[in-house]
Amino acid sequence: MTIRLAPETTAATTTHDIVERSIALLDRVRAQPPLVQCITNSVVVNFTANVLLAVGASAAMVDIPAEAGPFAAVASGLLINLGTPHAEQREAMLEAALSAVAHGTSWVLDPVAIGSLPVRTALAAELVAHRPTLVRGNPSEIIALAGGGAGGRGVDSTDTGDDALDAAQHLARTFGSVVAISGPIDIVTDGTRTLRLANGDALLTRVTGGGCALGAVMAAFLGAAADTASTDAASTDAAASAGSADAFDATVAAITAYTVAAEIAAERASGPGSFAAEFVDALAKLTGDQLRERFVLA
Amino acid sequence: MTIRLAPETTAATTTHDIVERSIALLDRVRAQPPLVQCITNSVVVNFTANVLLAVGASAAMVDIPAEAGPFAAVASGLLINLGTPHAEQREAMLEAALSAVAHGTSWVLDPVAIGSLPVRTALAAELVAHRPTLVRGNPSEIIALAGGGAGGRGVDSTDTGDDALDAAQHLARTFGSVVAISGPIDIVTDGTRTLRLANGDALLTRVTGGGCALGAVMAAFLGAAADTASTDAASTDAAASAGSADAFDATVAAITAYTVAAEIAAERASGPGSFAAEFVDALAKLTGDQLRERFVLA
Amino acid sequence: MTIRLAPETTAATTTHDIVERSIALLDRVRAQPPLVQCITNSVVVNFTANVLLAVGASAAMVDIPAEAGPFAAVASGLLINLGTPHAEQREAMLEAALSAVAHGTSWVLDPVAIGSLPVRTALAAELVAHRPTLVRGNPSEIIALAGGGAGGRGVDSTDTGDDALDAAQHLARTFGSVVAISGPIDIVTDGTRTLRLANGDALLTRVTGGGCALGAVMAAFLGAAADTASTDAASTDAAASAGSADAFDATVAAITAYTVAAEIAAERASGPGSFAAEFVDALAKLTGDQLRERFVLA
Known part of the structure; x- marks a missing residue:
């Protein structure tokens, strides 16, 4: 199966378009499991791998020097x-980022708790200069990455999503990245397009890795979207045949699948x-109909 | 809300006093979530973070040099x-301990599996000299930290709580620390006061991190108690207004909340x-009434 | 209780023999919990410890230089x-392997994702030369360890079990190791005997650590079997008295207990x-009757 998302709909002008494109990408992840390399923190690494497997992707936590770079060259996506x-x-991380850039592997930067913590703040500044495909963070992290503010309180943001929108758009334009600001309303921008997504549940913030694992799912959807972009027009799946998906679409799709699954889980x-x-x-049983029934923009 | 625990009850002379003080501290954790820094082992780090979030605290696993020290200066508690x-x-760890001492941050030392393992045994000896607010361990670990015995069998104790009481009181008097000895009966001593707490369930020992995560919860309650100690007498919450809580009270309250939640969970x-x-x-749904109904001293 | 498995049945010629020997070893694990040292990856370390505790063993993740070697000298088994x-x-790892060999501690090598990743591939070659008691891996890993192929796709195998059988038998004969090839059919060989085990459920592959934790359980059963081998003929437990169990038996027993538990869990x-x-x-509640009812050879 190949997926073609219609070019004229890439601006994601309607709820219907967004949902159908998200469903097509979720189907793509499941049909051609992207191999997602994660260089992530020790707290959430297990949950992240399980979330990737649940969404249909393959997980590989290759995070040591001399292996991270070569692996990023062949991975479908990198977190x-x-x-x-x-x-x-x-x-x-630096080795993998350089390799990802050199080999066209989509990659996600999650600058956890930057701002006042010196080691990671300097590292994030160095990494973002390599132009990640996607940056995700809470409002305080996005503001800090853009050079403002002093960061949040540990991993908790002290700013709101709209506080961080200017910073996000600045990052997007400077580094050519899609930027996703997490929160009760998730905001996605590429500097031109901006969407506010309203699904999710507060319980996601009560499970450690609730945000971090989303970064890995985004890398999976970016990998699937990159495949669509390089795929020929011929498709055998009419329902999924709607043109090529870009990083913005993939980010929205990842958030949509993730937050709708969270709503379903919260009810249970x-x-x-x-x-x-x-x-x-x-996540493992998520259906297109569940996305259609629940998806909502803010 | 501020909490005042009556000075005359700090000796915790009655079950009623202990329970009400514990409930007041649990309420305090939830109302003003303490930010708990954990430098902990890779096995339990995820469970520990989830337990902290469940009890109402914030978790930050800041465990690298150049960040651990600065963070310990602003954290509410440190494990x-x-x-x-x-x-x-x-x-x-050394950087964080020094910073905690310098900035008055309460901190917990959990000397896991010390005794015969040389690296951690030497490290524990160095750390305890910085006078942790609280030391928690199984009987073999407490005995080894006090300079006796050869430790247990890996993470399992080969001694009983009462075997370790002399060692615990010696540690408490030498380093000014509260000492908590884990076991079917949890023993808490500050060298003067000693309490034996009888709640809990053996299933806690069948989940890795069942003991380690309690150390983080203790740091959360110590952080909450430190807030009460520095709070003025004026309180807007009559029920919680009972004087200032010290490290002994906070340790007892953490064990009480933790072990009562374990009993409830074991039944399900x-x-x-x-x-x-x-x-x-x-833990996330624990109520004062549940503590009142179930709390029991040995 | 001591266990004697009858010498004449060590060839495991019948399903009945295999099951009864597996039950005897499971009972042994529970009666005399082997202390299993794990030097394992950050993704699965928590799940691995919980699985070990569930099966009845003790877990100790002692994985730093200067401690790993001394601990391997006293552990019942090492992963x-x-x-x-x-x-x-x-x-x-190198320190622990040398110590295990020197002190007769049974040990398991799990060469995760070797083949194209250079650091671990070289390390696996160095470790296997120390003659592990048991090697477990997916078909691509076993082929790569034997010097063929380029490994799989991250942690996923691109070969089948029977593709890897020649490689496994070559490894077994060269290094004196039992070799277990994971897959829908688990294959165990010591170069002479070969068994194909058909229990299990695909959900085991959807949980990260589903394979890795089995390596730890194998180390637990090897530890229990080593105890039986050194135990005198006198047994106080008639039901369990069936001669000494070797590494082949222990490997089969570990897989049997693990995969039968997976089937029961999958139904729920x-x-x-x-x-x-x-x-x-x-795993924690697994009974001999469940093994008898469900065990099946391919």
């Missing part, structure tokens, strides 16, 4: 998450412990 | 757990796998 | 898993998230 940036990981959960398992189950 | 003490973590679980999720759910 | 081989872990799960918890519960 670099700065949550616990030990020295070997920092070296691996008794608290954050059961939510984590329900969320993985919901 | 140093020696479970997998890699070189960078060891450096970060079918084994250690479901117990882990039920425990997180139970 | 070396190359999933995220950071520099300190690599040093600890709603997806990979709930499966992980159900699997731990099922």
